[in-house]
Amino acid sequence: MxxxxxxxxxxxxxxxxYGMILALVALGLSLIFGLMEVIxxxxxxxxxxxxxxxxxxxxxxxxxxxxxxIGAILVGVVGAVAERFxxxxxxxxPVRSLLLMFGVMLAILQGIRFIWGVAYQPFSYPxxxxxxxxxxxxxVSAYRVFIIIIAAAVSYALWLFLKxxxxxxxxxxxxxxxxxxxxxxxxISKIFTLVFGLGIAIGGFAGILAAPMMGLYPEVGxxxxxxxxxxxxxxxxxxxxxxxxxxxxxxxxxxxxxLVYPEGxxxxxxxxxxxxxxxxxxxxxxxxx
Amino acid sequence: xxxxxxxxxxxxxxxxVVLGVILLTFPFILPSTALATxxxxxxxxxxxxxxxxxxxxxxxxxxxxxxxxxSYTVGFFLIHFHMPPWxxxxxxxxxxxxAGAVAYVVGYVCLKKVGVYWLNPAYFALxxxxxxxxxxxxxxxxxxxxxxxxxxxxxxxSPTIGSIELFGVNYYYFVLVIxxxxxxxxKKILDSPFGKMLHAxxxxxxxxxxxxxxxxxxxxxxxxxxxxxxxLAGALQTFRLGYCGTExxxxxxxxxxxxxxxxxxxxxxxxxLLGAFIYLFFKDFIVAYTDEWMxxxxxxxxxxxxxLPEGVGAPVGKLISRQGKWKYQDH
Amino acid sequence: xxxxxxxxxxxxxxxxxxVNEVNFELEEGxxxxxxxxxxxxxxxxxxxITGLHPPTKGRVFFKGEDITQLEPYERxxxxxxxxxxxxxxxxxxxxxxxxxxxxxxxxxxWSNLRASFFSGSSKGHSKAEEGAYAIMEEVGLIDRKDxxxxxxxxxxxxRLEISMAIASEPTLLLLDEPFGGLSPVEIKEMMAFxxxxxxxxxxxxxxxxxxxxxxxxxxxxxLHEGGIIAEGKPKEIRENGFVQxxxxxxxxxx
Numbered sequence: 001m002x003x004x005x006x007x008x009x010x011x012x013x014x015x016x017x018y019g020m021i022l023a024l025v026a027l028g029l030s031l032i033f034g035l036m037e038v039i040x041x042x043x044x045x046x047x048x049x050x051x052x053x054x055x056x057x058x059x060x061x062x063x064x065x066x067x068x069x070i071g072a073i074l075v076g077v078v079g080a081v082a083e084r085f086x087x088x089x090x091x092x093x094p095v096r097s098l099l100l101m102f103g104v105m106l107a108i109l110q111g112i113r114f115i116w117g118v119a120y121q122p123f124s125y126p127x128x129x130x131x132x133x134x135x136x137x138x139x140v141s142a143y144r145v146f147i148i149i150i151a152a153a154v155s156y157a158l159w160l161f162l163k164x165x166x167x168x169x170x171x172x173x174x175x176x177x178x179x180x181x182x183x184x185x186x187x188i189s190k191i192f193t194l195v196f197g198l199g200i201a202i203g204g205f206a207g208i209l210a211a212p213m214m215g216l217y218p219e220v221g222x223x224x225x226x227x228x229x230x231x232x233x234x235x236x237x238x239x240x241x242x243x244x245x246x247x248x249x250x251x252x253x254x255x256x257x258x259l260v261y262p263e264g265x266x267x268x269x270x271x272x273x274x275x276x277x278x279x280x281x282x283x284x285x286x287x288x289x
Numbered sequence: 290x291x292x293x294x295x296x297x298x299x300x301x302x303x304x305x306v307v308l309g310v311i312l313l314t315f316p317f318i319l320p321s322t323a324l325a326t327x328x329x330x331x332x333x334x335x336x337x338x339x340x341x342x343x344x345x346x347x348x349x350x351x352x353x354x355x356x357x358x359x360s361y362t363v364g365f366f367l368i369h370f371h372m373p374p375w376x377x378x379x380x381x382x383x384x385x386x387x388a389g390a391v392a393y394v395v396g397y398v399c400l401k402k403v404g405v406y407w408l409n410p411a412y413f414a415l416x417x418x419x420x421x422x423x424x425x426x427x428x429x430x431x432x433x434x435x436x437x438x439x440x441x442x443x444x445x446x447s448p449t450i451g452s453i454e455l456f457g458v459n460y461y462y463f464v465l466v467i468x469x470x471x472x473x474x475x476k477k478i479l480d481s482p483f484g485k486m487l488h489a490x491x492x493x494x495x496x497x498x499x500x501x502x503x504x505x506x507x508x509x510x511x512x513x514x515x516x517x518x519x520x521l522a523g524a525l526q527t528f529r530l531g532y533c534g535t536e537x538x539x540x541x542x543x544x545x546x547x548x549x550x551x552x553x554x555x556x557x558x559x560x561x562l563l564g565a566f567i568y569l570f571f572k573d574f575i576v577a578y579t580d581e582w583m584x585x586x587x588x589x590x591x592x593x594x595x596x597l598p599e600g601v602g603a604p605v606g607k608l609i610s611r612q613g614k615w616k617y618q619d620h
Numbered sequence: 621x622x623x624x625x626x627x628x629x630x631x632x633x634x635x636x637x638x639v640n641e642v643n644f645e646l647e648e649g650x651x652x653x654x655x656x657x658x659x660x661x662x663x664x665x666x667x668x669i670t671g672l673h674p675p676t677k678g679r680v681f682f683k684g685e686d687i688t689q690l691e692p693y694e695r696x697x698x699x700x701x702x703x704x705x706x707x708x709x710x711x712x713x714x715x716x717x718x719x720x721x722x723x724x725x726x727x728x729x730w731s732n733l734r735a736s737f738f739s740g741s742s743k744g745h746s747k748a749e750e751g752a753y754a755i756m757e758e759v760g761l762i763d764r765k766d767x768x769x770x771x772x773x774x775x776x777x778x779r780l781e782i783s784m785a786i787a788s789e790p791t792l793l794l795l796d797e798p799f800g801g802l803s804p805v806e807i808k809e810m811m812a813f814x815x816x817x818x819x820x821x822x823x824x825x826x827x828x829x830x831x832x833x834x835x836x837x838x839x840x841x842x843l844h845e846g847g848i849i850a851e852g853k854p855k856e857i858r859e860n861g862f863v864q865x866x867x868x869x870x871x872x873x874x
Binding site: 033039041086089090094095096098099100102103104105106107109110111113114222223226229230233263264266267269270271273274277278281 | 346348350398399401410411412414415416418419420422423426427429430431540544547551581583584586587588589590591594595598
C-alpha cells in the first residue's frame with residue numbers, strides 16, 4: 001500500500017486529536033484519584049453520557065456549541081450528584097469503591113440504552129468547522145485541529161485553576177494531605193463534590209468532542225475508559241503534563257499503526273502499557289500511586 | 290459436647306445428601322439442561338475467580354480473558370487442528386494450560402510491586418481489564434480468519450467417550466463429575482497453608498512480607514489458579530454450546546463473574562457458586578420479560594456494596610447452621 | 621563477628637535526610653535500645669535494616685553477610701524479625717490464625733506442592749499449631765484465640781504483635797516502641813516478657829522514653845536528627861548533658 005506524505009500527516013493529526021481526547025479523559029481520572037483516591041470506574045460511562053446529553057441537546061437547539069456547553073455542564077452535575085449520594089460513602093475502601101463505580105457504570109450504561117437505544121447514533125459535526133485547512137501541500141480537517149486547540153486550552157485552564165486560584169490551592173493541598181485541610185477548618189466534602197463534578201465534566205466534554213469523529217454508541221464509554229487508564233499508567237497518575245504527554249504518545253501510536261498494520265492498532269496501547277508496568281510503573285512523570 | 294458434634298455431623302450429612310440429590314436431578318428440576326450445565330461451569334469459573342477476589346482481596350476486571358482463551362482453544366483445536374474424535378476431550382486441559390500460561394504472564398506484569406508502594410487495587414483491576422480487552426480485540430480482528438471474528442466459531446462437535454456422545458443430559462453428568470472434583474480441590478486448597486496465606490495477604494500484605502512470605506509469589510499463583518479454572522469453565526461451555534465467540538472475552542462476562550461472587554458472598558467458600566445459581570436462574574427468567582436485566586444487576590451491585598457486603602450467602606449459611614458454627618467461618 | 625552491623629547507613633526522603641551515616645554494631649545475645657525524640661529517625665533506621673526502604677547510602681550486615689539488597693521476606697528467613705510501632709496484625713483473622721500464619725513460615729516446606737497446597741494437616745502444620753498454642757499460652761492470649769484480632773484491646777494486640785515476631789525463632793528481634801500506648805501494669809509485664817525472651821534471642825528496642833529502657837538495656841544509643849549522638853551504658857547516657865539538652869529542648873520528657 002502506498003503511503004503518501006499527506007496520508008502520514010493526516011494520521012499524525014488524527015493521532016494528535018485522539019491523543020488529546022484521551023488526555024482530557026485521563027486528566028479527569030487523575031484529578032478525581034488525586035484528591036479522593038477513588039478510581040472512577042464509571043468515568044467512561046459519564047464520558048458517553050455527556051455525549052448523549054449533548055446529542056439530545058443538539059436535537060433541541062440545533063447548535064453544536066450550545067450543545068457542547070450544556071452537555072458538559074449537565075453531565076458534571078450528574079457526576080456531582082452521584083458523588084454526593086453514592087461515591088462519598090466508600091472513600092477509604094478501594095475495593096468497595098471500585099465495585100460501587102462498577103455498579104454506577106452499569107446503571108448509566110443501561111440508562112443510556114434505555115433512553116436512546118443500542119444503535120449507533122450519528123453525531124453531526126458543527127457546520128462551522130466542516131472545512132479543511134489547506135496550507136501548501138498539507139490539508140487537514142479543521143475539526144481535528146479544533147479538538148487539539150480546545151483540549152490544550154482546557155488543560156491549560158485547569159492548570160491555571162489549580163495553580164492560581166484559592167480553590168485550586170485548597171485542592172492541591174487536599175491532594176497532598178486531606179486531613180490537614182480538614183483540620184484547617186475547610187469543608188472538604190464540598191471540595192470533593194466540586195472536584196468530582198469537574199472531573200466528570202471534563203470527561204463528558206471530551207466525549208462530546210469525540211462524538212462526531214468516533215461515533216456515538218453506548219459502549220464507547222468502556223473502550224475509552226480502558227485506553228485512558230493506559231494513558232494514566234504511561235503518563236503517571238496525578239500528573240497533568242504526564243496525561244497530555246502520554247495521551248499524545250498513545251494517540252499517535254494507535255494512529256500511525258493503522259498505516260502499517262491496521263489490525264494491530266487496537267492492540268498497541270496495551271503493549272505499551274505492559275512495557276511501562278514492567279519497566280517504569282510510576283509512568284513518565286507520575287508519582288502518586 | 291459430643292452431642293453437639295454429632296448434631297453438627299448429622300447436619301452436614303443431611304446437607305450433602307440433599308445437595309447430592311439436587312445435583313443429580315438438576316437437569317430435570319430446572320427449566321433446561323443447558324441452564325443446569327451453565328450453573329455448574331459458571332460455578333467453577335466464579336469459585337476459581339474468588340481465589341483472588343474474596344479470599345485475596347484483589348479485583349480482576351479481566352477474568353473473561355481466561356474463560357475466552359479456554360473456550361477458543363477448544364474451538365481452534367476442533368475446527369482448525371482436525372483432531373480425531375477420541376481426542377476431543379484433550380482440548381479441555383489444553384485450554385486450561387493456555388489460560389494458565391497467559392495468567393502467568395499477565396499476572397506477572399500486573400502484580401509486580403513497585404518499590405515500597407503497594408499499588409492501589411484499582412491498578413490491578415484496570416490493568417487486568419486492559420489485557421482482557423487486548424485479547425478481545427486480538428480474537429476479534431487480527432485473528433478473524435481463524436476465530437470467525439464477530440460471528441465466532443460454529444459447529445463444534447460434541448466430545449465422545451467410547452461410544453457415548455456427550456450431549457445434553459449426558460454432557461451435564463460429565464460436567465457434574467468435573468464440577469465435584471473442582472469443588473473438592475478448591476476446598477482443599479482454601480483449607481491449606483496456601484489458602485491461609487491468601488487471607489493473610491488480604492488482611493495485611495505488609496505484615497505477611499515481614500513474616501517471611503514472598504507475597505508476590507502467592508498472588509501470582511493464586512492468579513494462575515483462578516486462570517486455570519476460568520479456562521476450564523470456558524472450554525466446558527464451548528462443548529455445551531457447540532460454539533465459541535467474542536462474548537466469551539467480553540468485559541460483560543468479567544463483570545458477571547464479579548457479580549456472582551459478590552452476590553453469593555465473596556468471603557464464603559460456596560458463595561460464588563450460590564451467586565452463580567441465583568444470577569443464572571433469574572437471568573433465564575427475566576430475559577423472557579425484558580431486555581433490561583442489566584439494570585437489575587447494576588442496582589443490586591450498588592445495593593450490595595453499600596448495604597450487604599457479605600452478599601446473600603452469609604444469611605443463607607447462618608440459616609443452615611442454626612446451631613453452633615458450621616465450618617463456613619473461613620475468614 | 622558482629623550479629624548486626626550498619627556501615628554509613630543513610631536515607632534521604634525528598635531532600636530531607638532521615639538517617640545520617642549511622643554506624644551501628646551489635647553482638648549476639650545483647651539487649652540494647654535506641655532512643656531519641658520523635659522524628660529522630662528511629663523507625664526509618666529499623667525500616668532500612670529490615671528492608672522496607674532501600675538505603676540511599678551505606679550497607680547492612682547480618683551475621684557477617686551483606687543483606688542490603690535483600691527483600692524483607694528474605695531477611696526474615698535469615699533470622700531477622702521485627703514489630704511495628706503501629707500494630708501490624710491481620711485484623712480480620714482470628715488470633716489463632718494470626719499466630720498460625722506466623723508459625724507456618726518456618727514449619728512447612730513451602731516448595732513442596734503437597735504441603736503448601738493441600739495438606740491442612742501435615743506434620744509441619746501440626747508443629748506450627750503446637751508452637752502457636754505454646755506462645756499464646758506464654759503471653760496469655762490462649763483464652764482469646766478464636767476472637768478477631770482486630771477487636772482485641774490494645775495491650776493484647778501488642779502482645780500478639782510481638783508473639784508473631786518471635787514465632788519464626790529469629791536470631792535478632794527489632795522491637796519498635798513495644799510499650800506504646802500501654803498502661804503502667806502492661807509496661808511492667810511487657811518488660812518482664814522482653815527480659816525473658818532476651819535469653820534466647822538478641823533484641824534491639826526503639827523507644828522514646830529513657831526511663832522505660834534504663835533497666836532493660838545493656839547499652840543505649842541516642843539518635844537525633846538521623847545520627848547517633850551518644851552511645852553507652854544506661855547510666856552514662858542518663859548523665860550525658862548533651863542528651864538531656866536534646867530531649868528537654870525537644871519535648872520536655874526525659
